[in-house]
Amino acid sequence: MITLHGFAASNYYNLVKHVLLYKELSFKEHLIYSGNDDLLAISPVGKVPAITTSEGLNISESSVICDFIEETYPENALYPENAGERAVVRQIMKVAELYFELPSRRLIPYVFSGTEAPESLKVEVRQVLSRGVIALSRLCKFSPCIAGEQFTMADIYVYYVNTIVSAFGSSQLDWDVLAQVPKMKEWNDSMSRSAIAQKVEADRQANIPEFMQKIKTQIQAVNPK
Template sequence: MLKLCGFALSNYYNKVKMVLLEKGVPFEESFAYPSQDEAFLARSPLGKVPFFETAQGPLCESQPMIEYLEALHPERPVYSRDPFIAAKQRELIVFLELHLELVARELYPQAFFGGTVSESAQARVRKRLERHITAFRQVAKFDPYLAGGEFSAADCAAFVHLPVIGLATQQIYGSDLLIEHGIDWKGYVKTIGERPSAQRVTADRKAYIAQQAKR
């Protein structure tokens, strides 16, 4: 059986997990935390999560993992059958992860983990985010799904990434930059959150947080 390795606080882990649940693919979960241990690097060369353990070997990076699932189980697609719409759905994932989440990630040490991000870095990140959010608004429809009328893998990505980006900017700048620039991600996430896959991911994430708090 396919094994998903990582932990329930990781937004990229939850993105892949949500796709697995949407497609109805049987899988096991195996707790794994980022590591530079030699044995870990043999499965995930950068020491990151998530990654798959498959009968053919390990597979890392969340987007190739999703593309693998789509090719392996095409009977329940997470992309449109229309090639152009499917390409637009993938385009949105790139915007979310490369142009928004990866940029906002520089704020996370101070926003979530008690670290410090310099004022110059905060200003640089804000400038990039504001430009990228404006661009994202041009391609995202939220009608009702991210790419329009069809639920897709882009919604799995948006469901896990947008709240983190919004909260990080709120913590650092005193203002949620997504909302400030006209993206009602809270209403959208509430809609997606009604799906059983999203409810499972959310429940498992909250259980993980509660478990860590007890420790």
């Protein structure tokens, strides 16, 4: 059985969990936070998520884990058969990671510490997000799925990327980023109504108090009063 390591407040953890649930695979969750030294034995950079396969192999990096799951458990396929179509799906995922997720994440420390991000950083983040908006407007189809008719890994991946864009990018920049990509908000809303997304969200909500306590402890350790 697969073990999924990490915590439910993490969007990266949740996207892998969504894939496992979508594929109806049996797995167990091992609650572990980044910063825990035990995580380094499983995940070389000490980040979550990581999985341990039924053969005892440890794998980290969410997109690598997604590919491993798809290749090992091809039922309920999440990539198109055609190589070109598969590349488009992966392109959407990569663009979302580089131009939506990562810039939005740069604002997280300011949100958690309750401080204002420097204007220069906001300008930089806005520029990168703007490139993401243009690229995703060109790449995404939403007809009805993100890459076209077939539900793919990109639907799951971008949905969880968008949670970070909304919570940190949009909120800090006072700019509704998702609304800039035509049809993205409607698609996002329909994704959030799926039974799997609702289960993942309920687990996320349940983990938030403990996660916030960890963050508070970390901030106090760096910045004792």
